[in-house]
Amino acid sequence: MKESIATLKRIGLTMYEAQAYVTLTSLISSTASEIAQKAGIPRSKIYDVLKGLITKNYIDVEDGRPLTYSVRSPVEVLGREKNRINSQLDDAITRLTYIYENGMSQVQAPIWRIYGVEKIINQEVEIIALAKSSVNMRIGFLFEGEGEALLKAFKKRRGLKVNILASPTCYINEEEVNILKLFEDSDVNIQKADVPFVKVLISDSKEMMHTYTKFSEDKRNVIPETAIGIWNKYEVIARNYDERFMNQLNKLQKKNKK
Template sequence: MPDPEEAVTSLEELGLTEYEARCFVALTRLSKGTAKEVSQVADVPRSRVYDTIERLERKGLVSVQQTDPREYKGVPVETACQLLREDFDDRIDAAENALRQLETPESPEDEGVWAIGKREHVTERVVTFLEDAENTVQYLIPATEVVDDRILATLASADDRNVDLYLEVPTEADREDFAAAVPGATIAVAPDLERTNDVRGQWPAQLLMVDQRAILAAGLRESDLPDVHDEVAVWTYGRDHGFAVWIRELLDDRLADRDRKSG
């Protein structure tokens, strides 16, 4: 059986008040109705039906027939959903604009080291760093499975901007996959990145440095679910922070060592 209460709840979640949702659902169930009929079907006090219908009319959801007594008719469901969708999108746009005006830009001089949980948040930070890349990207990827289509697309975009890309991956098969996605990158096979015995159920996932400044180090850890791994990371913008200095020296040493071997 159809559930009017489910429809009412859904409309409330889209921004209608409870009385607006109840009156519109009632009119959807009726071909048309007077205030008395709407009140009875909607279980809304008759004295509140009039102002509620007036608001619904302003929203374009109800038509009013000037009879005696007045009769009301809801617009087709498809039309109502389109109007509600447009209104919802407008609300999101308004919220985004207001928040962007209040947002404090991230400072490149921030010396803090910040922690991130959840893979999608780690990916978002990697993408942000790569989008801001101007000169160089050094990227060690022990766990290539964490590099999703968004990261690959952002690497390709950096490649198009003539950013120098230096990638290290565990296997030749990984190198071929990344070379196909980012043809301008210098990609080396580094067997030492291959996963070995886990330490406390944790292992490295990715290590990224952009423009010798922005750094992210991420790892995978076993979760309570079978074959499911969580990704966590730390990141910083700080050039002089001890963590940043250590990572920069590590990556620069690897790059220099690779150049010596290739030379």
């Protein structure tokens, strides 16, 4: 009950309104005095509390002596609130992304260094989320959890054209990972290529990210604490890399058709 009350408070109800609604979900229909008693709400406050819940369409009231208050289904009420909150978040994302992208475009030297595996993966996911038409990647290695994060990001962007040139395998924590197999059931075009120790992500021919890391002496495992991402928003550079990527991809596809 405490968790439900806390959740209702977070989405806009007062403490007393949350207590009254949660109590009425078990009573289904009841009088103000019984609701006040069961919910621990002062009788002097209960009518204002119930009036607030009626205004917010959480409960209904039926005429009579005394008045009878009936709860509305949590599926209806909370489903409506969930849609409202999601809509507000979507609007906020749209507005803030517009401000963010305008701000980024005015930075004189649009190159940033990103340290740490988690931050690098998060930046890759963000670039994919903001891509408008295409994402091209060279994958010669993966960090722990990165493959799953990329797959999840691609799944959210149905319709985005994704091409990957990848080494067949890499090693994560001494275990061999089949990169081609990892992506084979996803909606991406992945081709086997010779790209050892390299990772590049290019979005819309406008921005790109190189990821560098040191490897163990046997050149199998990455050393995560050495990872650095170079995020580059120089369009000329990104476009040149993208053209080279597409030339290599087209050659591999023609070769594989023979």
